[in-house]
Amino acid sequence: MSNQISDKEFELYLANARSQIEGVLSVFQEKKINYGHQFQIVEGNRKLTLNIYNGKKGLNLVYAGDEGLKAKITAALNDADSSACEEAKADYGPSQVWAGSDESGKGDYFGPLVVAAVVVDKTTASKLYNAGVKDCKLLTDKKILELEDVILKTVVDAAVLEMKPHIYNMRYEQVVAQGGKLNQLLGLGHIAALTQVLTRHPETERALIDQFTPSWENVRVLKERFPKCSISQTPRAEADLAVAAASVLARARFLRAMDALSESAGLGPLPKGGGEQATAMAREIVGKLGKDALRTYVKLHFANTGKI
Numbered sequence: 001m002s003n004q005i006s007d008k009e010f011e012l013y014l015a016n017a018r019s020q021i022e023g024v025l026s027v028f029q030e031k032k033i034n035y036g037h038q039f040q041i042v043e044g045n046r047k048l049t050l051n052i053y054n055g056k057k058g059l060n061l062v063y064a065g066d067e068g069l070k071a072k073i074t075a076a077l078n079d080a081d082s083s084a085c086e087e088a089k090a091d092y093g094p095s096q097v098w099a100g101s102d103e104s105g106k107g108d109y110f111g112p113l114v115v116a117a118v119v120v121d122k123t124t125a126s127k128l129y130n131a132g133v134k135d136c137k138l139l140t141d142k143k144i145l146e147l148e149d150v151i152l153k154t155v156v157d158a159a160v161l162e163m164k165p166h167i168y169n170m171r172y173e174q175v176v177a178q179g180g181k182l183n184q185l186l187g188l189g190h191i192a193a194l195t196q197v198l199t200r201h202p203e204t205e206r207a208l209i210d211q212f213t214p215s216w217e218n219v220r221v222l223k224e225r226f227p228k229c230s231i232s233q234t235p236r237a238e239a240d241l242a243v244a245a246a247s248v249l250a251r252a253r254f255l256r257a258m259d260a261l262s263e264s265a266g267l268g269p270l271p272k273g274g275g276e277q278a279t280a281m282a283r284e285i286v287g288k289l290g291k292d293a294l295r296t297y298v299k300l301h302f303a304n305t306g307k308i
Contacts, residue, residue: 010037010054011239017052018234019098020076022206025069027232029216036060041069048073097121097156099197099207099229100242101190104136104250106182106212109278109302110270111258113163115189116250117197118242119156119204125241127154135238136251148252151245158245159196160253161189165261169300182301183213191221193246198226209233210243261297265289270297279304 005013014037021027021039028042036053048065050073061077063070101117120128131150132143139147152158163171168185175185190209198204207226209218211233222231237243262270267284271277278298285293286308294300294308 004054004056004058011236013059014052015239017077018208018232018240019206021050021073022230022232024072024076026230027234030232030234032235041065041073043069097201097204098240098242099194099201099204100210100237100240100244100246101194101207102136102210102238102243102247102250103186103189103212104247104254106186107274108254108272109274109282109298109304110165110272111254111261111297112165113168113186113189113299114160114250114253114257115163115186115193116158116160116246116253117190117193117207118151118158118245118249119197119201120242120245121156124154124156128241128245133241133248134244136244136247137238139248141255144248144252145255147248151249155245157197157201158249159193160249161193161196162253162257163189164257165298166296169295172299172301176301183215186212187215187218187221190218194222195225198222198229202226202228204229206230206232208237208240208243210237210247211235265297274302274304279307283308 018027018039021041025041025043027039029040031038033051035055036051039050041048041050046066046069048063048069051062053060053062063073097119099117099119101115103113103115105111105113128151131147131154133147133151136144172182172185175181194207194209198207207222207229209232216233219231219233238247258270258272262268265285267281267288271281282294282298282304285297294305298305
């Protein structure tokens with residue numbers, strides 16, 4: 001009989017483990033590995049790698065590196081096992097107040113780029129979980145819009161920043177002119193949203209960014225601004241309730257912005273994503289409103305623009 005836990009339970013376990021580790025040490029980097037997940041911890045010249053495997057025999061924690069760091073992590077995890085998944089569902093870790101950020105719209109030709117940051121505590125995180133808040137990619141558009149108001153009324157604080165297409169295009173051109181790329185623009189959004197909520201809530205113990213770049217520049221900037229707050233980034237961070245709530249708020253704002261743009265264009269609902277439907281709709285807009293109108297509706301650097 002296998003003791004392997006489900007993928008969802010494993011994500012919840014990792015969210016809880018991440019919270020416990022961040023309570024004593026900063027996670028330098030983490031990544032998915034075969035049959036598990038890896039945390040890399042660095043403190044000065046000391047380094048530790050923790051691999052957490054989810055196999056047929058259950059969870060297996062394998063340490064390599066500094067023994068002192070291992071002792072700290074082991075104590076923080078309290079001999080974590082699969083039962084910690086239930087604890088993670090209830091309070092998502094030991095931090096009393098923590099933040100998370102996520103974005104929406106970066107893969108959509110039409111519409112804005114939206115970045116949201118949310119601050120939660122144990123009580124509000126539990127309420128969000130019970131309300132059904134999770135990664136927006138696992139929710140329907142209808143449910144996302146329903147949860148938006150619930151989240152705003154429940155969380156400790158939230159910031160939702162919308163970069164409308166004409167502003168997005170201007171800022172993207174500025175970033176490229178300075179030698180940057182899209183990830184630099186996304187990073188500016190995460191930094192701005194988290195800066196708003198962390199400034200208003202200096203008691204926040206940690207902040208988690210849904211990782212979209214291998215660079216740690218965004219973490220460095222935020223750590224300089226908020227040295228008392230533990231800042232980290234990780235792929236699939238939506239397992240954390242703060243990041244999940246941020247993902248829902250960002251997507252809800254994006255959906256409402258798309259409705260407004262669709263009404264403005266007067267050609268029916270604007271398609272999401274960056275496929276052929278988006279290109280065809282952009283051609284209709286050019287035919288009706290002229291080429292210059294595209295700047296108001298789309299992200300011009302997408303390959304779709306070159307097809308029109």
